[in-house]
Amino acid sequence: MRVLVMGKARWIHLACGGWTMGWQGQVNDDVFDTVDNAVSLIKALQEHSNRNNYTVVDDEEGKGMLNSDYDVIIHVIAEDPYAEVYGDLDDGESLMHHRNQSRSGRHTYPEDLIRLKHARDSAPTTPIITILYSGRPLYVNEEINLSDAFVAAWLPCKQAGPGLTDLPFGAVNFTGRLSMKWPDHPCQFNIRKGDGQLPRFPYSYGLSYEDTHPRNDMPLLDVIELNTCLNPCSDLDGEDNTWESPDCDLGRSSNV
Structure with a gap:
């Protein structure tokens, strides 16, 4: 078996977020070189493959995909670390992970979707497991x-590798x-009981292996591209790619 690992699988600091070795987290993995038992996902997968006789290829950008066949693709996407106010989205900014603009210049990750589209276009029948650190x-x-499977991994930090490696291989x-919820x-910041809003996944939602079904039977989700959510009660100027809140309680997305 050949496994292609794309995206941000090698970066422990992205799996840890803020409030780690520093208030706003780390900008690279240097500090984790001195931390015992800090294992990235790619390192854990490589160790697992050595014990179980399969091949792991670490290709962050997926550039070699057109030249080789793989049995499965693991693609890691992630937010940058943040804490407290530096994690807040500015008033009027959307929750879309791959948005390409923001007023603060933070929390924009278009490269994650670009890589994923490249993987799907290059290998339309190869199973893709997407893992999100957020x-x-x-x-x-x-x-x-x-994706064929999507894992909301939250921030598993320095043991992200061993913990996540156990899951896709069924251990x-x-x-x-x-x-x-x-x-x-992309502008669904506040979802309250009885307010008529339907989340994509409700409180307490989650799947286990017995809940899976063939990919061809999975309905596609509606896709809405919005970089900006315009609150009519604010003084923000309207711009392209905006959505107007139905009331004045747009709220803000917390980093908690």
């Missing part, structure tokens, strides 16, 4: 559509369930 629910409908079943719209 500190909050995000709008990822298009990323889910392009451990998926048992996690959402402790909050997951958005079905």
Whole structure:
């Protein structure tokens, strides 16, 4: 078996978020070189493959995909580390993970979707497992559509590698369930009971292996491209790619 690992699988600091070895987290993995038992996902997969006789190819950009065949693709997408106010989205900014603009210049990750589209276009029949490191629910409908399996890994930090490696190979079943609702719209910041809004995934949602079904039977999710959410009660100027909140309680997306 040949496994292609793409994206941000080698970066432990992305799996840890803020409040680690520093308030806002780390900008690279240097500090984790001195931390005992800090294992990235790619390192754990390589160690697992050596014990179980399969091949792991580490190709962050997926550039070699057109030249080789793989049995499965693991693609890691992630937010940059943040804590407290530096994790807040500015007023009017959307929850879309792959948005390409923001007022602060933070929290934009278009490269994650570009890589995933490249993988799907290059290998349309190869199973893709997408793993998301994030500190909050995000709008990822298009990323889910392009994946055969999607794992919200949250921030597993220095043991991300061993923990996540056990899951896709069936050594451990998926048992996690959402402790909050997951958005079905890039501007769905606040979802309250009885307000008529439907989340993409409700509170306590989660799948285990017995819940899986063939990819061809999975309905595609609606995809809405919005970089900006315009609150009519704010003084933000309208611009292309905006959505108007139906009321004045747009709220903000917390980093918690």
